[in-house]
Amino acid sequence: MLYFYLLYVSSTMDNIINHLIEEFQLPLHNPVLIFSLILFIILLAPIVLHRIRIPGIIGLIVSGIIIGPAGLNILEKSLFVDVFSTIGLLYIMFIAGLELDLNEFKATRNKSLMFGFLTFAIPISIGFPVCYYVLGFEFNASLLTSSMFATHTLVTYPIVSKLGVSKNVAVAVTVGGTILTDTAVLILLAIILGSHDGGLTTEFWVHLGISLVLFSAFMFLVIPKIAKWFFKKLESEKHSHYIFVLSVVFFSAFLAELAGLESIIGAFVAGLALNKLIPHSSALMNRIEFIGNSLFIPFFLISVGMIVDVSVILSGPMALIIAGTLTLVAVFSKWTAAFFTQIIFKFSKGQRKLIFGLSSAHAAATLAVILVGYKAGILDANILNGTVVLILVTCIIASFATESAAKEIIRNSNEDDHLQLTSKTNNETILIPIANLINIEKVLDFAVLIKEKKSNNPLSILTVVPNTDEAEKTIVKAKEGLESYLKETTASDTNATIMATIDYNAASGISRTAKEIMADIILLGWPQKTGFLDKLIGDKMEGILQNTEKTLFICDFEIPLVNHKKLVLIVPPNAEFEEGFAIWLNKIAKLSLELSIPVHLNCVEETHQAILKFAKDNKVTLTVNYFYFNDWDNFLALSNMFGDTDCIVLVSARRGYISHFGQLDRIPVKLEKYFPKLSKMVIYPQ
Incomplete structure (x- = not known):
């Protein structure tokens, strides 16, 4: 009996293994x-x-x-992949039309039209001769490839927004010019495809003209009215809004094909038609971007990679020459357009660099145009592969150029707003997330010392509870554990309140609560050591840094605050240009005054002068001993200044901000490693 049972198990295992081998045969088909x-x-x-x-x-x-x-031939091109790839391509063009700021375009339309013309005409004027005469492409291939140089994707716009220069006229001009150049490229694409299919006959031009008029009339006159009626009649059916928008996108793409245009033109126009009906901060816009960025667009990008043949690039010098030439022409032509825009409108050097940085990145629109040309047989694999190299290089160049330009504009600004304390300090809200009760007393003491006495808002002590079946009981226990510490704040005439929130992720819970109570400052304890997986995915501290923009104090007080003898303040260059400069500096000044200890300031002379100016302008008492410091590669040289009763205060910065540089990210780890017994604090400005 046992024999037959073992035989049955063995047979079953063999069947399972054979089934697995069959399913995992490459390329995959399931x-x-x-x-x-x-x-x-x-x-x-x-x-x-x-x-x-x-x-x-x-x-x-x-x-x-x-x-x-x-590559590894894990997947092959199939109907399944093609369908999702097409959806992603249309989705990219739809979002491109939807995200354009039409009001901003109207405000700077003359300058935007001029820049749009230059950034369209110059790349084509430079690119076409290079492609046709130097690289030896056919006429249509040369024209389509050069039109690809004219497109640009605002990949680096988040950098501009993060650094606070999005209101600069150079940004408005560049964003507005995107409308003209992208629309012109898509129309040119339709003409090239028509020429490739049957020639540019009179019949073609008449058909194209009538098609454009009818298609535009339907999209801009009929679709908005239908959408307005639909959103009004089914206001409560929020999920239906998203399905309606998707229906409009794909039906518009189909209508564009009926009109003899490319489907991506229909998706782009659908975005423009619905632009005013879907506010950028609306829940519907959030759903559109969330689903697109989470699924459809990544699927499209993966499918583009599946088309690329690395062996073609490495097959000989010609492929590398094409890739290098395309990249060089793309970068140079966009720089030239930015240069002439600067000359015509008398922009500054920083504004020219900003226009170049924003308009030099080739990504979504470039991929869309080249992929359509490749599928139509106009472009070959060399051009497709060269375009992937171009996208990689231009995105990197654009990122560095935009960041550098934005910082230059900020440095050259005459405004001193960042050196002034705002009236909002009278309504200051401080959030203190508590993970454990070990150092809560010292953190609360610190909060009491730096809190604005004029502010009626209490200190908000937060505990984040995991979302489990025992969540309610855990909240009660956490609140009971914190109650005893409220007596200390009450004794100092400082009100405090205990809050609890439920979340699967502590960083998410802290970030969400900070937004809900509109916290100005977040005080955190020193982070626990994390493992490899935490570092890979992003630990709690980095999650809070990425999801909140408020001033962050990360504290590790090894001795009682009153026992400290001095504050060793280390400040990076350009810290005075950060929006939160006045906030953290005021708190350090209050701490120094409350503890009656001096501040040993280590920074460059420009930052030193800005700190003195802040103290003078805001009538802040600040006892400073200044030491010049700018050798961040040799940060440990400052260790001679650290005493056992000192508190090291490092002012850092979030990635991408004006005072951030690579060494700053590594210094907190050095502080923990070499000075574990010293009190320390790391500040991330607003």
């Missing part, structure tokens, strides 16, 4: 397995590449190259 693999790539690629600071768009394309037919 739709469920394919979809699972794609989702894992979409999930993990950006997370891993973010840690090594590679743009997500590049990571997804590279992933597609690896799993594609020319």
